[in-house]
Amino acid sequence: MPETVPTTSFDLDTYLKRIGWEGERRADLATLRGVHTAHALTVPFENLDPVRGVVPSLDPADLTVKLVHGRRGGYCYEHNTLFAGVLEALGFRVTLLAARVVVGTDRFESRPRTHMALLVEVPGEQRPHLADVGFGAVGALLEPVPLVVGTEFHDAGRRHRLVHAPHDGPLEMWVLEAYGTTGTGRADGWEAQYAFTVEPFEQPDFEVINWHIATHPRSPFSRRPYVQRLTPGRHLFLDGRHLTETRADGAVTTRELTNEREARRLLDEEFGIDVPDGVRLLG
Missing domain, CATH: 3.30.2140.20 (Arylamine N-acetyltransferase fold)
Incomplete structure (x- = not known):
């Protein structure tokens, strides 16, 4: 090989x-x-x-x-x-x-x-x-x-x-x-x-x-945030405004983020990400 x-x-x-x-x-x-x-x-x-x-x-x-x-x-x-x-x-x-x-x-x-x-x-x-x-x-x-x-x-x-x-x-x-x-x-x-x-x-x-993928207007990755964080007990996934949490036992919960401040706090505290300049998370 x-x-x-x-x-x-x-x-x-x-x-x-x-x-x-x-x-x-x-x-x-x-x-x-x-x-x-x-x-x-x-x-x-x-x-x-x-x-x-x-x-x-x-x-x-x-x-x-x-x-x-x-x-x-x-x-x-x-x-x-x-x-x-x-x-x-x-x-x-x-x-x-x-x-x-x-x-x-x-x-x-x-x-x-x-x-x-x-x-x-x-x-x-x-x-x-x-x-x-x-x-x-x-x-x-x-x-x-x-x-x-x-x-x-x-x-x-x-x-x-x-x-x-x-x-x-x-x-x-x-x-x-x-x-x-x-x-x-x-x-x-x-x-x-x-x-x-x-x-x-x-x-x-x-x-x-x-x-x-980064530039095509029909690519989902160029249009809205997709953010994922794994821990041993759960999987967090942010798709635009929608946050989904999947637990190790299969339980799934979802909620919608309501404002930019909440989204930035979430990425900092839950995902461990510093949001770069020029990003509008919630459009």
């Missing part, structure tokens, strides 16, 4: 301090799982730069300033570009993947490949693992899962599995499914999150996708 992410020098000590990781620094499965979960539970998901008309930089130095040194988060290209660099610094081999987000549709081909995920080779493990610290949904992975069909995984309390979907291409189509209440109004059960093949993508591919 080719290595597609260039090794980048950055302050690994500061990154690991940011996510609270005090375990081993070696290329093994325990480290991959631990660092993945720590990142997912620490660095928030947010799209405040596109909302204010700024295309997020994917340069590793800029990502370090924003996501590591600052009280900010990012969306999938930022999270997973940074995380790929972290994994390579720890000795893993990483391939960038482009996925179709298919939540809410049965026609996978109707969705473009706009999500970045990672395929990670773990020394001593027979199969590569799907890793993803940048999926802004309640169905996101908390731990990486091996590329195996049909096996149910319990990753830090969530339930996921990978299945194959029929399609006309030469490569197998993999689908990540999550079990449970997903916030779409459907009953508990398995629901597809995103679909992908293992064709390697390169960082310039995501520069183009990132620009499109």
